[in-house]
Amino acid sequence: MEISLELVPRSEEYICEQVDFVEQTIPQISAINFPDLLSFDIRAWEACRMMAHSQLDRIAHLRAIDFDMNQPFRLTNFLKENNISKILVIEGDKPLDKPDAVYYPTKTVDFIRKLKKEIEGVTVYAAFDPYRNNIRFELEYLQQKTEAGAMGFFSQPFFDLRLLEIYSEYLEGYDVYWGVSPVTTKGSKHYWETRNRAIFPKSFAPTLDWNVRFGQEVMNFCQKNSFNIYLMPINIDIPEYLKRLFMVSG
Numbered sequence: 001m002e003i004s005l006e007l008v009p010r011s012e013e014y015i016c017e018q019v020d021f022v023e024q025t026i027p028q029i030s031a032i033n034f035p036d037l038l039s040f041d042i043r044a045w046e047a048c049r050m051m052a053h054s055q056l057d058r059i060a061h062l063r064a065i066d067f068d069m070n071q072p073f074r075l076t077n078f079l080k081e082n083n084i085s086k087i088l089v090i091e092g093d094k095p096l097d098k099p100d101a102v103y104y105p106t107k108t109v110d111f112i113r114k115l116k117k118e119i120e121g122v123t124v125y126a127a128f129d130p131y132r133n134n135i136r137f138e139l140e141y142l143q144q145k146t147e148a149g150a151m152g153f154f155s156q157p158f159f160d161l162r163l164l165e166i167y168s169e170y171l172e173g174y175d176v177y178w179g180v181s182p183v184t185t186k187g188s189k190h191y192w193e194t195r196n197r198a199i200f201p202k203s204f205a206p207t208l209d210w211n212v213r214f215g216q217e218v219m220n221f222c223q224k225n226s227f228n229i230y231l232m233p234i235n236i237d238i239p240e241y242l243k244r245l246f247m248v249s250g
Helices: 012-025 044-050 076-081 108-118 135-148 161-170 186-195 208-225 238-245
Strands: 003-006 031-034 057-063 086-090 123-128 152-157 176-180 228-231
Touching: 012 044, 012 238, 031 044, 044 057, 044 076, 086 108, 108 123, 108 135, 123 135, 135 161, 152 228, 161 176, 161 208, 176 208, 208 228, 208 238
Parallel strands: 003 031, 003 228, 031 057, 057 086, 086 123, 123 152, 152 176, 176 228
Antiparallel strands: none
């Protein structure tokens, strides 16, 4: 089982601090994912460069709508020069506060195919959203991404193990990182339900205790079924969450 941790690229100091903590304290984590958030100055690929000293894998998120299909991929040299060989492709959203920004009608499947064609040796992962539509639709979409060159998938966070188990039956044999994101406020739960249409079990409680137990249940499931896990601790104390999740004292 591989474990990847998402880090928001708030600053170079923050990135180095969190990466150092992970390497020194949580050896079970093998990779760091950097989302590409336009609300921060540091783009995902720049964040990967900032942790070049680390032995952890680095995975940069790329938003398909930021790249023109009619032009050569503009980050090829940057990725090669900085030994960034793993990418997670998402479609991307147009932020409401940047009306003058330039975007392209680039679709995820086409962008994956372009990356595989233009960058030698790159490993491309694709996003997986269990709440987007129905199970059949999402599985067919994942198949299209696989045929385009995606080597595996990172899912949106699950909050109900029963739903994860249903999807896992159809994705047996795939390289899947199942997402887990601690939700510790009613406001955060409301966000996931309204913005992402996420499903929470009746037993859910917006506490760190509940989220730690759930994260451990998912890790046990992944360990037993040869899957991977994707930790997404957003707006929470990462060291505290990880120490409790991996039962690290001190």
